Amino acid sequence: MLLSLSRRALARVAGGAVLTLALGATVTTPAAADDKVVRIGYQKYGTLILLKNKGLLEEKLKPLGYTVKWSEFPAGPQLLEALNAGAVDFGNTGEAPPIFAQAAGAPLIYVGYEPAAPTGEAILVPKNSPLKSVADLKGKTIALNKGSNVHYLLVKALEKAGVPYADVKTAYLTPADARAAFERGSVDAWAIWDPYQAAAEKTVDARILADGTGVVSNYQFYFATRSFVEKAPQVVDVLLGAVAEIGAWAKANPKAAAEQFSPLIGIPAPILEVALSRQQYDVKPLTPEITAQQQQVADAFHKLGLIPAPIKISDAVRAPKS
Numbered sequence: 001m002l003l004s005l006s007r008r009a010l011a012r013v014a015g016g017a018v019l020t021l022a023l024g025a026t027v028t029t030p031a032a033a034d035d036k037v038v039r040i041g042y043q044k045y046g047t048l049i050l051l052k053n054k055g056l057l058e059e060k061l062k063p064l065g066y067t068v069k070w071s072e073f074p075a076g077p078q079l080l081e082a083l084n085a086g087a088v089d090f091g092n093t094g095e096a097p098p099i100f101a102q103a104a105g106a107p108l109i110y111v112g113y114e115p116a117a118p119t120g121e122a123i124l125v126p127k128n129s130p131l132k133s134v135a136d137l138k139g140k141t142i143a144l145n146k147g148s149n150v151h152y153l154l155v156k157a158l159e160k161a162g163v164p165y166a167d168v169k170t171a172y173l174t175p176a177d178a179r180a181a182f183e184r185g186s187v188d189a190w191a192i193w194d195p196y197q198a199a200a201e202k203t204v205d206a207r208i209l210a211d212g213t214g215v216v217s218n219y220q221f222y223f224a225t226r227s228f229v230e231k232a233p234q235v236v237d238v239l240l241g242a243v244a245e246i247g248a249w250a251k252a253n254p255k256a257a258a259e260q261f262s263p264l265i266g267i268p269a270p271i272l273e274v275a276l277s278r279q280q281y282d283v284k285p286l287t288p289e290i291t292a293q294q295q296q297v298a299d300a301f302h303k304l305g306l307i308p309a310p311i312k313i314s315d316a317v318r319a320p321k322s
Contacts, residue, residue: 036064036065036066036067037066037067037068037069038061038066038067038068038069038089038090038228038232038235038239039068039069039071039087039088039089039090040052040068040069040070040071040088040089040090040091040239041071041072041073041079041082041083041088041090041091042070042071042072042073042079042091042092043072043073043074043075043076043079043093044072044074044264044265045194045195045261045265045275046092046220046279047092047114047220047243047246047247047250047281047283048091048092048243049261049264050246050249050250050257050260050261051242051243051246052070053260053264054246056242056245056246057238057239057242060238060241060242061235061238064234064235064238066232066235071087071088073091074174074175075093075097075145075148075174075175076093076094076096076097076098076147076148076149077093077097077100077101077145077146077147077148079091079093079097080093080097080098080100080101080106080108081101083101083106083107083108083223083225084101084104084105084106084107084108086225088225089224089225089228090222090223090224090225090228090236090239091222091223092220092221092222092223093148093149093220093221093223094121094148094149094150094152094193094218094219094220094221095149095152095216095217095218095219095221095294095297096147096148096149096150096151096152096297096301097147097148097149098110098221098223098316099294099297099298099301099307099311099313100147100301100306100307102298102311102313102316103298103301103307103308103309103311107225107226107227108223108224108225108226108316109223109224109225109226109229109316109317109318110221110222110223110286110291110294110313110316110317110318111222111223111224111229111236111240111285111318112221112222112240112243112283112284112285112286113219113220113221113222113283113284113286113290114219114220114221114222114247114279114280114281114282114283115219115280115282115284116217116218116219116280117212117217117218117219117220117278117279117280118211118212118213118214118215118216118217118218119211119212119213119278120193120194120197120211120212120218120275120278120279121149121150121153121191121192121193121194121197121211121212121216121218122153122191122192122197122208122209122210122211122212123137123142123150123153123154123157123189123190123191123208123209123210123211124182124189124190124191124192124197124200124201124206124207124208124209125188125189125190125206125207125209126182126185126204126205126206126207127204127205127206127207129188129189129207131188131189131209132209133161133209133210134157134158134160134161134163134209134210135161135162135163137158137161137163137168137188137189137209138163138167138168139167139168139169140168140169140188140189141168141169141170141171141186141187141188141189142154142168142169142170142171142187142188142189142190142191143170143171143172143173143177143178143181143182143187143189143190143191143192144170144171144172144173144178144190144191144192145172145173145174145175145178146170146172148193149193149218150191150192150193151191151306152216152297152300152301153191153212153215153216153218154168154170154191155300155301155304155306156215156216156300157210157215157216159300160214160215165304171186171187175192175196178190178192179192179196179200182200182204182206183204189209190206193218194274194275194278194279195261195265195267195271195272195275197275198267198271198272198274198275198278199267199271199275201274202271202274203271217293219290219293219294220280221294222239222240222243222283223316224236229318236318240283243283244282244283247281247282247283248281248282250276250281251281254273254276254277255269255273257272257276258270258272258273258276261276285318285320286317286318291313291314291317294313295312295313295314298310298311298313
């Protein structure tokens with residue numbers, strides 16, 4: 001049975017303590033303070049899984065005496081739950097998850113971001129759906145992963161179309177469950193990111209009702225726990241350098257990157273090439289402008305009651321090097 005929550009119900013969920021760790025995620029207990037291990041949370045798509053697959057980071061951290069422990073999560077919110085629980089030191093997600101996490105008291109610090117990729121997320125409808133615009137979503141049910149980057153896409157797309165957020169129904173589902181509901185016709189639309197977006201477009205003829213173009217930036221953010229940034233700033237720098245290096249390789253070799261992703265995700269390489277073409281691969285320190293844009297996301301969620309109190313993004317941004 002699909003779970004539909006009202007705005008008030010979501011506020012209760014988002015405003016409470018961080019939820020239990022995602023089932024099936026492979027996590028470790030907090031390491032001792034003197035353990036030279038960096039515990040990285042990753043999802044089944046993105047630069048970090050390529051970094052893991054290449055083994056590049058392990059080589060770069062050897063001179064510092066650090067080893068790496070990798071833990072996979074189904075989506076950003078679950079990864080950040082693990083970070084808040086002390087089971088992950090470093091990871092990355094889209095715009096929304098770190099806001100929910102910061103609002104719940106997670107000790108995260110933004111340490112970098114990837115440039116905007118607005119076409120890498122979208123609101124999809126079935127090919128023959130009568131829905132022709134975002135305005136048509138009024139009264140309809142949209143599947144999405146609660147607290148993910150597409151949550152903000154839905155909020156802003158509805159706002160732009162003049163549809164109150166309270167006038168749609170939301171079904172909070174993981175990508176796999178949302179796809180099944182979408183194919184069954186149990187939901188009217190699906191807000192999703194790549195590569196699931198590209199796969200749905202290709203395999204079930206899903207139609208894009210709206211993507212992030214002119215609506216949201218769809219940044220990817222890299223973060224670490226405050227304690228890890230303070231304890232091992234050099235390791236954070238090495239991590240970001242390795243992310244930039246593997247990203248440059250993927251950008252220059254999209255076919256090879258897609259072929260590496262394919263067996264890891266179970267999506268054909270040609271579909272992944274489409275998804276990869278919509279992704280940006282550089283990684284940079286947050287600027288005041290990017291921080292301000294992320295603050296707009298947080299303010300929008302607070303205005304809707306999706307987080308219980310205002311938060312200040314700049315409080316969770318790594319200080320620039322002197």
